[in-house]
Amino acid sequence: MDVHKYKADFLARMHSPQQMQLLFNHLPDVYFFAKDGNGKFVMGNDQFVRQCGAKSEAEIIGKDDFDFFPPGRAESYVKDDKYVMETGNSIIDQVELAPDPGNSINWFITCKVPIFSTEDKIIGIVGTARDITRAGLALRPYTEMRAVLEFVRDNYSRPIEIKELAALVHLSVSQFERRFRTVFQISPLKHIMNVRIRAASLQLTTTNDTIAAIALDCGFYDHSHFTRNFRKIMGVSPKEYRRQYIA
Numbered sequence: 001m002d003v004h005k006y007k008a009d010f011l012a013r014m015h016s017p018q019q020m021q022l023l024f025n026h027l028p029d030v031y032f033f034a035k036d037g038n039g040k041f042v043m044g045n046d047q048f049v050r051q052c053g054a055k056s057e058a059e060i061i062g063k064d065d066f067d068f069f070p071p072g073r074a075e076s077y078v079k080d081d082k083y084v085m086e087t088g089n090s091i092i093d094q095v096e097l098a099p100d101p102g103n104s105i106n107w108f109i110t111c112k113v114p115i116f117s118t119e120d121k122i123i124g125i126v127g128t129a130r131d132i133t134r135a136g137l138a139l140r141p142y143t144e145m146r147a148v149l150e151f152v153r154d155n156y157s158r159p160i161e162i163k164e165l166a167a168l169v170h171l172s173v174s175q176f177e178r179r180f181r182t183v184f185q186i187s188p189l190k191h192i193m194n195v196r197i198r199a200a201s202l203q204l205t206t207t208n209d210t211i212a213a214i215a216l217d218c219g220f221y222d223h224s225h226f227t228r229n230f231r232k233i234m235g236v237s238p239k240e241y242r243r244q245y246i247a
Contacts, residue, residue, distance in 0.1 A: 001061075001062050003057075003058045003061040003062060004058075006042065006061055006062050007042050007043065007061055010034075010036055010042040010123075010124070011042075013117050013118070013123055030047055030128065030129065030130045030131060031045065031047045031048040031051055031108075031128060031129040031130070031131075032044065032045040032047070032048055032126075032127070032128050033045075033048045033126070033127055033128075034115065034124060034125065034126040034127070035064075035081060035124050035125050035126075036123060036124040037085060037122070037123050037124050038064075039064045039065065039078055039081055040061075040062050040063065040064055041060045041061055041062070041063055041064065042061060042062075042124065043057070043061075043126075044057050044060050044061075045057075048060075048129075051129075052068040052069075053068060054068070064078075065077045065078055070201075070202055070205060070206070071201075071205050071244070071245045072198060072201030072202060072205065072234075072241075073198075073202075076096070080094070080110075080112060081112065081125055084112050084113065084114050084125050085114060085122050085124070085125060088114050088122060089114075090111070090112065090113040090114070091110065091111060091112045091113075092111050093109050093110075093111065094109065094110050094111070094112075095107065095108070095109055095183075095184050096108055096110060107131070107146075107149055108129040108130060108131055109129065109130045110127060110128070110129040110130075111127055111128050111129075112125050112126070112127035113125065113126055113127070144169065144183075145169065145179075145180065145183055145184075147168040147169060148165045148168050148169060148180070148188075151164070151165065151168055152165070152191065152192055152195050153195065156192060156195045156196050156199060156218065156219050157217055157218060157219045158219060159219070160192055160219075162176065162177065162188055162189070165180075165188055176188070192219075193229060193233070194233065196218045196219045196220065196229075197218075197229065197230055197233045197234065199218045200214050200215070200218040200220075200226070200230060200238065201234065201241065203217065203218070204238055204241055204242045204245075205241075205242065205245045211223065211226070211227075211238045211239060211242075214226075214238070215227075215238075226238065
């Protein structure tokens with residue numbers, strides 16, 4: 001593939017500077033990327049290229065999320081991309097977990113907006129992501145909860161009480177729950193569940209551990225509790241999810 005022609009052909013069809021401006025009005029560009037209508041990368045800044053584990057932009061052009069990220073994470077990205085391209089709506093300031101090439105887990109705030117052609121057709125998306133741990137004052141509402149996010153990340157395998165989390169940020173339980181929901185648009189309990197399910201998704205596709213063992217390792221008290229919640233969030237059972245990625 002001639003990656004330079006691939007990029008030039010896409011840019012020649014793009015005519016939506018106002019969408020680019022909208023994106024950067026919301027966030028400074030830390031990680032920047034653009035994809036075509038098939039979910040293939042056509043642009044990426046140096047920070048994003050490194051996040052993909054690549055050395056140059058040419059290495060990501062024409063490839064998609066599944067070429068660089070674990071299946072569960074790639075599926076989440078693709079789901080959001082499809083929403084933007086199918087509805088024309090933007091995703092602004094969405095908080096999510098994202099693994100880096102070293103397999104550590106970081107928190108990012110992402111934005112995605114549609115790219116329109118000169119015929120006013122959606123032909124792709126453009127997005128940015130900011131690492132909460134490196135962000136400045138603009139992200140103060142999120143960084144105030146950093147201790148909570150890190151605690152859940154490091155302790156999801158054991159029972160976590162909301163009062164523990166509230167104490168980390170010196171709030172009452174009711175104050176903490178209101179503040180957390182305002183910042184992240186979900187309850188603390190749902191956040192804990194999401195972290196556990198994401199951790200389980202990774203183990204299901206990267207280890208040969210039994211589903212029961214993964215359930216216990218990710219903080220679920222029994223197999224049925226794990227399966228019920230996994231299906232609710234991921235849409236399939238743990239066994240079905242594993243079968244999709246492990247031959």
